[in-house]
Amino acid sequence: MIAVTAEQLPGDPAPKAGISVTGLGIGSSLVNVWRIADGKRKPVRGARRITMNDASFVTDWDVPTNRSVVYEVEVLSGPGGPARATAESLVVEAASSWLMDPFVPQTAMPILGQRKQNGDVYLRGPALSALEYSADTSIFNIMGDNEPIGLFGQRMAEKGLDLSMGTRSAEENKRLKNLLLSTSSFLFRPGPELAGVELEGSMFILNPTAVQVPIDTLWGGEITWWDFKADTVKAPTLKVLTATFTYGDVKIMFTTYGQKQAAMAGRTYLDDLKNPLG
Structure with a gap:
């Protein structure tokens, strides 16, 4: 019988959840792992139509924090046939917001609502002062x-999301700058x-332009502001052939x-790439 358990995983670089799946039976099972949070049911990124054999473990780096999350495993096919199982509700706790490259968890940075010490990266006054929800008419x-x-x-999700940030640490500013320059796609929790x-607990956003404003670094200070606006988009996926x-x-x-x-008659170009021997 299929069993699913979920837990908050300890350690760096950012809050994450682990989902254990057991009891699938010996042999290949085609599985979807779903996350239910904020009233929406979405697939765990990287865990849709994946193959498992009897048991497996999935890490969810996108899990919303400080709110109830439920994981559901949907077996599409396998030794025991189609089936579903749901884990008990889980709350992954975090003391701050988090910003990261969705493909590189090691880039994750904590973002505070207000500065508590010089080493913090914090949201500035204009951040989240207005939320825009547009529709094509x-x-x-x-x-x-x-x-x-x-x-x-359809009215769209948040657009022009202002996440203007500041820091008074040269070291943290360098980390933030490296993150902002490495990608235009981000996960904000x-x-x-x-x-x-x-806001939704797990937001994928696109930022076309990030503006660095060195407030006093030219005369030896360490205060740097970043003007940062982004639009909410669907979770990115990475497909490699x-x-x-x-x-x-x-x-x-x-x-x-x-x-x-002759061997490839009736087959597509992608069919040939997958199996050129026919």
């Missing part, structure tokens, strides 16, 4: 009628100080190009 005039037709689309803003066959393998199997064409 179009208006078409009708000949002979003074009321036009209005068409509208708001901490307990931002609970009143009612690797060759498992060499040209030599294909040459051994086929003497002429005509033989290769």
Whole structure:
């Protein structure tokens, strides 16, 4: 019988959850791991349609903090057939907000709602002072009628999210700068100080421009501000296609190009990349 347990994992570089799956049965099982938080059910990044054998362990680096999270395992196929199992509710605690490259957890940095000491990276006054929720709309005039037709689309998630930051530490500013220059895609997880803003616990954001403002560093100080605005987007995924066959393998199997064409009749280019031997 399938069993699922979830726990907060200790250690750096950032808060994370571990999901243990057991009882799948000997043999390959095709599995989805879902996370339910903030009233939404989303797949754990990197754990959709994955193969497990009897038991497995998944680390969720995107887990929302300081709120209830429930993990669900959905077995699509396997020795025991389709099935579902749910873990008990989990709360991953964190004392601050976190910003990181979603593909490199080691870049994670704690972000405080207000500065407590010089080594902190903190949100400045303008941060989160306004939240924009836009929708695509179009208006078409009708000949002979003074009321036009209005068409509208889905209202989008937060846009122009202001996460302007500051630091009074040259060392922490260097870390923050390295993070901001390394990518335009970020994972932001708001901490307990931002609970009143009612943001989702796990936000993937795109930032086209980050502006560094050295307040007093030119005359020996360490105060640096960063103007940082971003739009909320879906979680990024990384897909890599690797060759498992060499040209030599294909040459051994086929003497002429005509033989290769005959073997690939009715198949797509991607089919050929996955299995060029037919």
